[in-house]
Amino acid sequence: MTPGQPFLRPEWIVDNLDVLARRTGEHLLVTFIAVAIGFVISFGLALFIRRYPRWYGPILGLAGTLYAIPSLALFALLIPITGLSLITAEIALVSYTLVILVRNIVTALEGVPPDVIEAATAMGYTRGQRLWRVELPIALPIIVAGLRIATVTTIGLVTIATLIGMGGLGYLIVNIGISRFFPTATLTGVVAVVSLSVIVDLALLWVQGRLTPWARARAA
């Protein structure tokens, strides 16, 4: 920053809207991949835990340990193996979603009222039919709640993944804002990350409402 230059230069944002859009796109994509893979793994683990409940403790313990590793440290540990790549970033990001999603899906499935499960069994649902047609739909609001937390957390973490070359909105904050002493870019990046979190969160909430009209009827 040269002396005399204003602290913030809004016109920079206007001139760089295309950059902002591209970085937002990258950010969303990295987030989406992480949450999607994390969800699939967590879902499998949750079903496994339901079958073999004694594994709940160990699995959650492992996920919690992964979560406790600082993201930078985890990147550093992975770089010798997977390099400065998307894979490195996603391994770290997916690990962080597990602790939230596994616990959440297990809790959601446990929350299905036992009388509903008994009725479903007694009416002749197979195990699979009961899971997909009864338990999961009823557990959906809580599962989506967990998905929202995981997504918002991941959006925050993706910002750090810029350090291993993943771009995203972190690029504005770190590579332009901090490295070039350009506060406008930092602030733009931060505001964009926060806005993105809020928008995605609301979008998921809206989707959940559409998928579970019966839950709305209860609230009314």
Next chain:
Amino acid sequence: MGAVTRQPDAGAPAVLDLPRAGAVVALEHVTKRYGPQGSPDAVSDLSLTVPAGEICVLVGPSGCGKTTTMKMVNRLVEPTAGRITIDGEDVMRLPAVELRRRIGYVIQQVGLFPHLTVAENVAVVPRLLRWPGDRIRDRVAELLALVGLDAATYGSRYPSGLSGGERQRIGVARALAADPPVMLMDEPFGAVDPIRRERLQNEFLRLQDRVGKTVIFVTHDVDEAIKMADRIAILQRGGILAQYDTPDAILADPASEFVERFVGADRGLKRLSLSRVRDLELLDAVTVRAGEERAHVRRRLAQVDELDYALLVDDANRPLGWIDAHDLAGDGPVAEDAATPGAPTVQPETTLRDALSAMLGSSVQLGVVVDDRESVLGLVSVDAISEALREARRP
């Protein structure tokens, strides 16, 4: 689940032909033990046969294995030993899922699916059986009508917005959806208040008159058992069958001290719940309309030995009150306000117990039997009720 899990024969045919009426359910030396050999039996060497189309009530104190017994019929619990058959077919030889789709199931908490509408809830088993869509729609409308709910009003609502009684009715409709020959009901009316329970019980009995299912009904309430049952199985701790007979036979002749204590000291009075006013021969009432000559009424009343009272009625033959000899003294017409009001009225469907209770509460110990338009059909006396009781006691 159980200590012994028998696999259904892979080749067993899945019989999905749905008979209209009930099926015979037979338990042969059925034992259920949770835990290893040597642990106490939950159900012990239980044998009983429920004839097709009858309501069999399993009743007993908690821990008597009544719910376990019921759940073995649709294999929610699998027997440790013994055999259960439905129309001769061993339930363990059918795939559990197929078996359950042929058995209606109603529980106290109802267990409606909160994420499905009322219509979708009722349609669950027909959907599992892959009925065509239009047949399911017709069936759902028919069933909701059968339990007294309007399909247009209720069909698209979710269970969370309904009252306990409405949910319970929908639970019954759902259980009946694929017209199963057998219904299992576990304290189905236990969660509603006594007034609604009575109404739901009556509704179910009327429904049963039409559908004729074989029903296995679990309750801990002796009065409910007496009211609902064609046959009662009284179980005692450890799943031992203490007595299995008609309510009347159990009340008249308890098989053991346990049964006697369980049905209660007032079993004589309870037997009155088994008969209804329509089972008695009614006395003809001496009915009087305002304006009739008192002398004429006195003569008519004198011809009937059993009666000291005439009944004043209005133009539609509805009872206004009793008139005694004192009111009829002298000459002139009977006045409109001559009667002492407060004649208890009963319907032909009223149980003798309720009729007796109504009559004991009034000064004239006669019940006026009226039809659904309140028109007088006849009279019932305390004597007639005690006579009926005496006759029933004779073997």
